[in-house]
Amino acid sequence: DVVDHKALMQEALEEAKKSPPKPTNFCVGALLVDMETGEVLSRGYTLEVEGNTHAEQCCLVKLAQAHSLPEERVGDVLPPHAAIYTTMEPCNMRLSGSLPCVDRIIRTKNKDGAAAITKVYLGVKEPEKFVGQNKGRTKLEEHGIECIHIPGLEEEILQVATAGHEK
Numbered sequence: 001d002v003v004d005h006k007a008l009m010q011e012a013l014e015e016a017k018k019s020p021p022k023p024t025n026f027c028v029g030a031l032l033v034d035m036e037t038g039e040v041l042s043r044g045y046t047l048e049v050e051g052n053t054h055a056e057q058c059c060l061v062k063l064a065q066a067h068s069l070p071e072e073r074v075g076d077v078l079p080p081h082a083a084i085y086t087t088m089e090p091c092n093m094r095l096s097g098s099l100p101c102v103d104r105i106i107r108t109k110n111k112d113g114a115a116a117i118t119k120v121y122l123g124v125k126e127p128e129k130f131v132g133q134n135k136g137r138t139k140l141e142e143h144g145i146e147c148i149h150i151p152g153l154e155e156e157i158l159q160v161a162t163a164g165h166e167k
Protein backbone atom coordinates (compact mmCIF):
# COMPACT_ATOMS: atom_id res chain seq x y z
CA ASP A 1 0.00 0.00 0.00
CA VAL A 2 1.52 3.33 -1.01
CA VAL A 3 0.23 5.17 2.08
CA ASP A 4 1.00 4.64 5.75
CA HIS A 5 -2.45 4.93 7.29
CA LYS A 6 -1.28 5.12 10.88
CA ALA A 7 1.27 7.83 10.08
CA LEU A 8 -1.46 9.88 8.36
CA MET A 9 -3.81 9.39 11.33
CA GLN A 10 -1.00 10.59 13.59
CA GLU A 11 -0.68 13.70 11.40
CA ALA A 12 -4.44 14.26 11.78
CA LEU A 13 -3.98 13.96 15.55
CA GLU A 14 -1.26 16.62 15.41
CA GLU A 15 -3.85 18.88 13.76
CA ALA A 16 -6.42 18.09 16.45
CA LYS A 17 -3.98 19.29 19.12
CA LYS A 18 -4.16 22.78 17.59
CA SER A 19 -7.90 23.07 18.21
CA PRO A 20 -9.02 25.43 21.01
CA PRO A 21 -10.83 23.25 23.62
CA LYS A 22 -14.58 23.89 24.06
CA PRO A 23 -17.13 22.13 26.31
CA THR A 24 -19.72 21.95 23.51
CA ASN A 25 -17.79 20.04 20.84
CA PHE A 26 -14.76 17.77 20.30
CA CYS A 27 -11.24 18.81 19.21
CA VAL A 28 -10.72 16.89 15.98
CA GLY A 29 -8.07 16.90 13.26
CA ALA A 30 -8.43 15.84 9.63
CA LEU A 31 -6.45 15.45 6.41
CA LEU A 32 -7.58 15.26 2.80
CA VAL A 33 -5.26 12.82 0.99
CA ASP A 34 -4.66 11.68 -2.60
CA MET A 35 -4.83 7.90 -2.16
CA GLU A 36 -2.77 7.21 -5.29
CA THR A 37 0.23 9.25 -4.20
CA GLY A 38 -0.26 9.66 -0.43
CA GLU A 39 -0.01 13.42 -0.90
CA VAL A 40 -1.74 15.49 1.81
CA LEU A 41 -3.92 17.92 -0.15
CA SER A 42 -5.35 19.78 2.85
CA ARG A 43 -5.37 19.65 6.63
CA GLY A 44 -7.75 21.10 9.19
CA TYR A 45 -8.76 21.18 12.83
CA THR A 46 -11.94 22.10 14.67
CA LEU A 47 -12.56 25.88 14.66
CA GLU A 48 -9.54 26.59 12.39
CA VAL A 49 -11.65 28.37 9.80
CA GLU A 50 -13.76 31.22 11.18
CA GLY A 51 -17.17 30.24 12.48
CA ASN A 52 -18.21 27.09 14.31
CA THR A 53 -16.31 24.81 11.92
CA HIS A 54 -15.43 21.14 12.08
CA ALA A 55 -12.03 19.65 11.17
CA GLU A 56 -13.32 17.83 8.07
CA GLN A 57 -15.22 20.94 6.98
CA CYS A 58 -12.00 23.00 7.33
CA CYS A 59 -10.10 20.58 5.06
CA LEU A 60 -12.74 21.00 2.36
CA VAL A 61 -13.27 24.75 2.62
CA LYS A 62 -9.53 25.58 2.80
CA LEU A 63 -8.80 23.62 -0.38
CA ALA A 64 -11.83 25.17 -2.09
CA GLN A 65 -10.72 28.68 -1.04
CA ALA A 66 -7.22 27.99 -2.40
CA HIS A 67 -8.90 27.47 -5.80
CA SER A 68 -11.45 30.31 -5.42
CA LEU A 69 -14.28 27.75 -5.28
CA PRO A 70 -17.19 27.43 -2.87
CA GLU A 71 -16.85 24.46 -0.48
CA GLU A 72 -19.48 22.42 -2.33
CA ARG A 73 -17.40 22.63 -5.55
CA VAL A 74 -14.16 21.37 -3.99
CA GLY A 75 -14.63 18.07 -5.86
CA ASP A 76 -13.66 19.92 -9.06
CA VAL A 77 -10.05 20.03 -7.84
CA LEU A 78 -9.80 16.62 -6.16
CA PRO A 79 -7.92 13.67 -7.71
CA PRO A 80 -9.88 10.52 -8.71
CA HIS A 81 -9.27 8.76 -5.38
CA ALA A 82 -9.33 11.17 -2.46
CA ALA A 83 -9.71 10.10 1.17
CA ILE A 84 -10.35 11.89 4.43
CA TYR A 85 -8.43 10.90 7.53
CA THR A 86 -10.24 12.21 10.60
CA THR A 87 -9.39 11.50 14.22
CA MET A 88 -13.13 11.21 14.98
CA GLU A 89 -15.76 9.82 12.64
CA PRO A 90 -17.58 12.55 10.65
CA CYS A 91 -20.62 13.98 12.40
CA ASN A 92 -24.07 13.06 11.21
CA MET A 93 -25.92 15.62 13.33
CA ARG A 94 -24.70 18.78 15.03
CA LEU A 95 -26.32 20.46 18.02
CA SER A 96 -25.63 23.82 16.34
CA GLY A 97 -27.76 22.74 13.37
CA SER A 98 -24.87 23.35 10.95
CA LEU A 99 -24.61 20.97 7.98
CA PRO A 100 -23.04 17.71 9.21
CA CYS A 101 -19.74 16.59 7.73
CA VAL A 102 -21.24 13.33 6.44
CA ASP A 103 -23.43 15.44 4.15
CA ARG A 104 -20.51 17.67 3.18
CA ILE A 105 -18.48 14.59 2.22
CA ILE A 106 -21.35 12.98 0.26
CA ARG A 107 -22.09 16.13 -1.77
CA THR A 108 -18.41 16.43 -2.84
CA LYS A 109 -18.55 15.18 -6.44
CA ASN A 110 -15.94 15.34 -9.20
CA LYS A 111 -16.62 16.72 -12.66
CA ASP A 112 -18.40 13.60 -13.90
CA GLY A 113 -20.68 13.53 -10.86
CA ALA A 114 -19.02 10.65 -9.03
CA ALA A 115 -18.14 10.78 -5.34
CA ALA A 116 -14.77 12.54 -5.12
CA ILE A 117 -14.00 11.24 -1.62
CA THR A 118 -14.27 7.46 -1.70
CA LYS A 119 -12.76 6.50 1.66
CA VAL A 120 -12.99 7.86 5.20
CA TYR A 121 -10.37 6.69 7.67
CA LEU A 122 -11.36 7.34 11.29
CA GLY A 123 -9.44 7.16 14.54
CA VAL A 124 -12.42 6.77 16.88
CA LYS A 125 -16.20 6.61 16.77
CA GLU A 126 -17.96 9.67 18.15
CA PRO A 127 -18.64 9.36 21.89
CA GLU A 128 -22.38 9.57 22.62
CA LYS A 129 -22.06 12.79 24.59
CA PHE A 130 -23.87 15.36 22.42
CA VAL A 131 -26.01 13.57 19.86
CA GLY A 132 -26.31 9.95 20.87
CA GLN A 133 -25.21 7.22 18.46
CA ASN A 134 -23.58 8.59 15.31
CA LYS A 135 -25.15 6.78 12.31
CA GLY A 136 -22.89 8.57 9.86
CA ARG A 137 -20.82 5.55 8.83
CA THR A 138 -23.93 3.74 7.60
CA LYS A 139 -24.97 6.77 5.57
CA LEU A 140 -21.48 7.10 4.04
CA GLU A 141 -21.40 3.38 3.15
CA GLU A 142 -24.86 3.71 1.55
CA HIS A 143 -23.27 6.33 -0.74
CA GLY A 144 -20.39 4.02 -1.65
CA ILE A 145 -17.93 5.73 0.69
CA GLU A 146 -15.96 3.14 2.65
CA CYS A 147 -15.27 3.85 6.34
CA ILE A 148 -12.18 2.27 7.82
CA HIS A 149 -11.13 2.43 11.47
CA ILE A 150 -7.36 2.91 11.96
CA PRO A 151 -6.65 1.47 15.43
CA GLY A 152 -3.91 2.37 17.87
CA LEU A 153 -4.39 6.07 18.69
CA GLU A 154 -7.78 5.95 20.43
CA GLU A 155 -6.67 6.96 23.91
CA GLU A 156 -4.73 10.05 22.80
CA ILE A 157 -7.40 11.02 20.25
CA LEU A 158 -10.11 10.99 22.94
CA GLN A 159 -7.90 12.83 25.43
CA VAL A 160 -7.34 15.62 22.89
CA ALA A 161 -10.97 15.57 21.70
CA THR A 162 -12.38 16.14 25.20
CA ALA A 163 -9.76 18.63 26.43
CA GLY A 164 -12.44 21.31 26.85
CA HIS A 165 -14.87 19.13 28.79
CA GLU A 166 -15.09 19.47 32.56
CA LYS A 167 -13.33 16.53 34.20
Ligand SMILES: Nc1nc(=O)c(N)c(NC[C@H](O)[C@H](O)[C@H](O)COP(=O)(O)O)[nH]1
Binding pocket: 024, 025, 026, 027, 028, 045, 046, 047, 052, 053, 054, 055, 056, 086, 088, 089, 090, 091, 093, 094, 095, 096, 097, 098, 101, 126, 130, 131
Ligand atom coordinates in the same frame (compact mmCIF):
# COMPACT_ATOMS: atom_id res chain seq x y z
N1 LIG B 1 -16.08 14.59 13.53
C1 LIG B 1 -16.14 15.76 14.23
N2 LIG B 1 -15.31 16.78 13.87
C2 LIG B 1 -15.30 17.95 14.58
O1 LIG B 1 -14.52 18.86 14.25
C3 LIG B 1 -16.20 18.10 15.70
N3 LIG B 1 -16.20 19.26 16.45
C4 LIG B 1 -17.07 17.02 16.00
N4 LIG B 1 -17.99 17.17 17.01
C5 LIG B 1 -19.22 16.37 16.98
C6 LIG B 1 -20.25 16.91 18.00
O2 LIG B 1 -21.43 16.12 17.83
C7 LIG B 1 -20.61 18.39 17.71
O3 LIG B 1 -19.50 19.20 17.92
C8 LIG B 1 -21.74 18.82 18.67
O4 LIG B 1 -22.94 18.20 18.24
C9 LIG B 1 -21.96 20.34 18.67
O5 LIG B 1 -22.28 20.79 17.37
P1 LIG B 1 -21.37 21.97 16.74
O6 LIG B 1 -19.94 21.43 16.67
O7 LIG B 1 -21.48 23.13 17.69
O8 LIG B 1 -21.94 22.23 15.36
N5 LIG B 1 -17.03 15.86 15.28
Ligand SMILES: [Zn+2]
Binding pocket: 054, 055, 056, 057, 090, 091, 100, 101, 102
Ligand atom coordinates in the same frame (compact mmCIF):
# COMPACT_ATOMS: atom_id res chain seq x y z
ZN1 LIG C 1 -18.58 17.45 11.52
